[in-house]
Amino acid sequence: MSETLSSLIRERFGESVDVPGRLEHNSELTGLAAHRSHRAFTGEPVAPALLRTLLACAFSAPAKSDLQQSCVVHVEDRAVREQIAALIPSMPWIADAPVLLVFCGDHRRLRRICELRSAPFANDHLDSFFNAAVDAGLVMAGFIRAAQAAGLGCCPLSAVRNHAAEVAGLLRLPEHVFPVAGMVAGYPATERRITPRLPLDAFVHTDRYDDGDVEPWITSYDARRHAVLPLRPERQRDPGRFGCADFYGWSEDKARQVAVSEREDFGAFIRSQGFRLD
């Protein structure tokens, strides 16, 4: 990685941060700052020992109260993989990537431990579900970092939740286990640009949340982003409903994206897996 941390942060957030000199070439920090998703991979397989090493690094992530409420299913069986891929035809990388994983929240183990130790599980409410979901996210973030550090690329797939019940059925997820996101991984076939983000002040508040007047940030971010990652005119979502925008930036694209309901059955699925969300 020859890029400095300062230059990566400037590329991401469009602003300068006064990076301490000793950290400019710290590989962990530049690795985080240089994050890119990859969906196109060479044919080179990922060795089983390498994958196991990366998963060991990922599952070393902090776990809420040390309750260890996450797991992953590595989809090796070609038939299972193809059935998952067939559910999401817009993402051909699901079928083609060298590795397909599905990270899950796992509340089953804890409930089995309660039975084993004859203590009643007294936390059947939203917070328990939430903890398992966030813990799976921490593990997933660790996997992404580990994979990139080993020269792989990867991409999370929240689309597996568009078909949560079917995916859970294929992977035989029992009660109290639920998919958080899939992940494809392999050796990247292409270079990818850094995706610019909103300015840091959009994310970082001091003492009190204050997002002020969002319009100037959003407009300036749309323009900054468009300069490096323009959305092609033919990618405008739903022009029949929203018309064809002269300038089609991130905010217009995201507003149109969330104007269409997705995964509205996820709550029903989670309840059918035995969770109460009160």
Next chain:
Amino acid sequence: MSETLSSLIRERFGESVDVPGRLEHNSELTGLAAHRSHRAFTGEPVAPALLRTLLACAFSAPAKSDLQQSCVVHVEDRAVREQIAALIPSMPWIADAPVLLVFCGDHRRLRRICELRSAPFANDHLDSFFNAAVDAGLVMAGFIRAAQAAGLGCCPLSAVRNHAAEVAGLLRLPEHVFPVAGMVAGYPATERRITPRLPLDAFVHTDRYDDGDVEPWITSYDARRHAVLPLRPERQRDPGRFGCADFYGWSEDKARQVAVSEREDFGAFIRSQGFRLD
């Protein structure tokens, strides 16, 4: 970091993984594998430029559909900090740590963008809330990695959700913004051991979830963990209710922990912040 990746993985999971030789001293992987939480810090302050650098690294994490639904509040105001600390007297490090952050899911921005772009927000259901929570987790994991790479230590604080409404009030979190976890950070005052985890096969399934007979794993993990991190007899939870166990291991401790309800008002809080969880 002089420890090899193999030795860190063995210490964590109690088993050997065939780590590719080129990765034995990869600092990103050993950093992940060597994860420890820190709650005791020296008095050395964390320079503002350093903190901003670490947050820039953290917010470079992947974001679901690039919707950018997370934020953090850096609690600098001593009075606000003390009010948060007073809510959680069992954790004196909240008052004392050089840095206190609260990572949040942020759905407000997206809804403001919908207004700005005149598109209706059509995803008022569990999945939207879930995405913001997991995204905040990804950012939090990045912050932990970044802090450790820069020589700091940190510890997530899910306990801020024990008082979610009060914390949200103190930090002026508006509708559609919610705390996921707090975080203390600073320069570590003490060395900490790696916390052993369940064996990798408890976390990693192939093709189909299969946790088999959990009892042997749990028993053997309890013993392995007890050998390095014994729970002191006086730390047995609730002996009046559960008695005093001859052997008090992780599983007994965790079963007793979740036999007491915690944060059962979190769902009501989230709904009061404007989320629908159907």
